[in-house]
Amino acid sequence: MSIPLDSKYAKSHEYVHFDDKEGVGTIGITDYAQKELGDVVFVELPQVGTQLEAGDELGSIESVKAVSELFSPVSGEVVEINDALTDKPELVNTDPYGDGWMVRIRVTDPTEMDELLMNAEEYEEYIQTEAGH
């Protein structure tokens, strides 16, 4: 199970990789989440320019088996969406932290990154507890 150290994690299994120079966070779902979902066949994403509060619905991910909501881990404005997912939703499975990213958000308040989210170690502990429920 891959959990990059340089990202932050939400309980709903999205990651944010924050570029503090640009003030932009790249959001996707974690390796754990993509394994749980199985083969992703459709990703619905918001439009560029959408304003989001932390916890707002960001979109949805359809696997063969089920649909899951995607939530914004932090507040901000959507500045870019990953158009490649329209034709290749399977990138979410094959490269969740790389080409399978979903949206980029200009983060309104970078302190949310620490206040609302877990680091890699905390997230690993969290999924172990969740998997063992």
Added chain:
Amino acid sequence: MKKTPLNATHHELGAKMVDFGGWEMPVQYSGILEEHEAVRTGAGLFDVSHMGEFTFRGPDALKMLQSTTCNDVSKIVDGRAQYNGLLYPTATFVDDLLVYKNADNDYFAVVNAGNIDKDFEWFSEVAKGMEVELVNRSDDYALLALQGPRSVELLQPHTDVELSPLKYYAFANGTVDGAKAILSRTGYTGEDGFEIFLDPGDAPRIMKKLIELGARPCGLGARDTLRLEAKMALYGNDIDHTTTPLEADLGWIVKLEKGEFNGRDVLQREKSEGPRRKLVGFEMVDRGIARHGYPVVDGSEEIGVVTSGTHSPTLKKALGLAYLPLDKSAPGTEFMVLIRGKETRARVVPTPFYKRAK
């Protein structure tokens, strides 16, 4: 949770297990898309031991089956199986099932796992006063489904049953790799294949053997996408105690001329007047996947419901089944499904979505 005789084997093989109506069952091994493709192009292997098996023996066995089901059981010849509906007097489904005929006065049926107790009680009620011995043999059998175009080639060297002459919906007693088995040329995937009834103790060894021979283990996830492409109804999704066989577009199993049976008068009326709604196949026009329970709307009015829906791995598009009013059920008709509150366009299409090449 209830476990099949193959439960430990699934864990050993690294399956992802889920609660399926009280049974711990594999939903997938390697991935639904891969498993689906294996069945369409090669061979896949499913554990369906959770299904129930009943035997019916005695002079009234046929009479009992005829009075409770809508298809004509008297037309089954020895060694053949028939798809059938077990009905309430309202003509709605208690269950859908396969009825097998060994010989006169000697039948057995395979029923859905979640309905075993309900079906058995229903049959038992009817059996009162009839000369028929009804036995629930569900725990005595493990059931493996070997499905896909390579099934015959893979299985033939390891069974004493001659497979090629065995017709679709025929079955035979024999052995598989030395283990006593009933081989039935049936399935729930739209492909050629066999359902293999085994003693529970033999099942893990035979499952591993078939995998070793090249069958890919498949879970319930792929079973669902495969059966939906072939438009085979799923009890609890597409048919249940509120739907009749004519509404479910299963007119071919309704034999009104066979004599009295549960729900016959209702079906007769439905047949002459037309059912008020019909189960149709659809594909999405707009992007999105309409799933079980999503409403079909016409403005603010709810006019139907989606009963099954998925992304079709073979056809690579979103499709499904829905109940629509009869006047909106013709192929080509467009309608709106509410997907998480959003009106999304879909279109009625001919079914099955997928049909194997003969």
